Amino acid sequence: MAVRWTTAVLDTNLAGGWAVARCREGFLVDDNGALFARDWLKRQELDVAFEHGIGHFDGQPVYLLELNSAQTVAGCSWRGLRQFMLEGDFDTYKILGYAAQIGTWAREHRFCGSCGQAMTQVHLERAMYCQPCDLRSYPRISPSMIVLITLGDEILLARSPRFVTGVYSTLAGFAEPGESAEDCLVREVREEVAIEVQNIEYVGSQCWPFPHSMMLGFHAEYAGGEIVMQADEIEDAQWFRVDALPPLPAGRSIARYLIDLYVARRLGLPEPVLPR
Ligand SMILES: NC(=O)c1ccc[n+]([C@@H]2O[C@H](COP(=O)([O-])OP(=O)(O)OC[C@H]3O[C@@H](n4cnc5c(N)ncnc54)[C@H](O)[C@@H]3O)[C@@H](O)[C@H]2O)c1
Ligand SMILES: [Mg+2]
Numbered sequence: 001m002a003v004r005w006t007t008a009v010l011d012t013n014l015a016g017g018w019a020v021a022r023c024r025e026g027f028l029v030d031d032n033g034a035l036f037a038r039d040w041l042k043r044q045e046l047d048v049a050f051e052h053g054i055g056h057f058d059g060q061p062v063y064l065l066e067l068n069s070a071q072t073v074a075g076c077s078w079r080g081l082r083q084f085m086l087e088g089d090f091d092t093y094k095i096l097g098y099a100a101q102i103g104t105w106a107r108e109h110r111f112c113g114s115c116g117q118a119m120t121q122v123h124l125e126r127a128m129y130c131q132p133c134d135l136r137s138y139p140r141i142s143p144s145m146i147v148l149i150t151l152g153d154e155i156l157l158a159r160s161p162r163f164v165t166g167v168y169s170t171l172a173g174f175a176e177p178g179e180s181a182e183d184c185l186v187r188e189v190r191e192e193v194a195i196e197v198q199n200i201e202y203v204g205s206q207c208w209p210f211p212h213s214m215m216l217g218f219h220a221e222y223a224g225g226e227i228v229m230q231a232d233e234i235e236d237a238q239w240f241r242v243d244a245l246p247p248l249p250a251g252r253s254i255a256r257y258l259i260d261l262y263v264a265r266r267l268g269l270p271e272p273v274l275p276r
């Protein structure tokens, strides 16, 4: 299948192409979606903080207009990135996920973290630059591990107080400096449910642009210990049989994929495909 979306650093001085507009409220959408003819969009008197050339979709250049505030555009509304993750075209979600990460990063790196002076966008490179410090800041990605722990026909799922009511998911957590993904896995599992795991196997990864995680997905087997839930982080954690599962995370999440994959293998069903 042809790849429809590829990232690139494009010259914003050139005219034409598509553009997406983003502010705190989300992305601008009309009946055709979130991609607008760029020259038209730039005539709409939007309060543009930055413009970035972000890639090609079906061979056409795509730009991001990062706005300071939401404005009213006739026939348009604002839609959050999560909504695009949950439903609609996956290529559009990929474009917008990338746009959101670039927009957030550029906004949060306007000033040098070392000397405090204004940084500038490096021409045709995805970096912000401080001349006095000769310092480049690149887009931030936060590696996070996510793991499905299993014991035969049972899988361990937990809920955070932040989850949608009733939904249970796999355990996850951000890697800390000095850790491998496997170290992180063992530490997070101990912190969140106080059990031990064995036979850790890497399954796959997924970009998670909320706001800049890179999910590294694993499977692990239960090795010992009793569940003790981490105060504040874990509201409930239980073993569930693969044929009696609670409400699960969104279909496109790697959490859901790890669960569906294991369940499919246990029950002899067709294996799911990881959206990435
Ligand atoms: N795609 C998926 O299926 C899926 C599923 C579960 C979690 N996730 C994502 O995984 C990530 C980690 O999961 P979690 O929320 O359970 O993490 P976690 O267990 O490490 O706990 C969250 C806490 O980590 C700290 N934190 C926040 N940002 C951080 C960062 N960049 N680096 C280090 N520590 C940070 C904060 O104290 C926060 O309260 C989150 O981005 C979450 O959205 C994705
Ligand atoms: Mg966690």
Ligand SMILES: [Zn+2]
Pocket: 112, 113, 114, 115, 116, 117, 130, 131, 132, 133, 134, 135
């Ligand atoms: Zn500096």
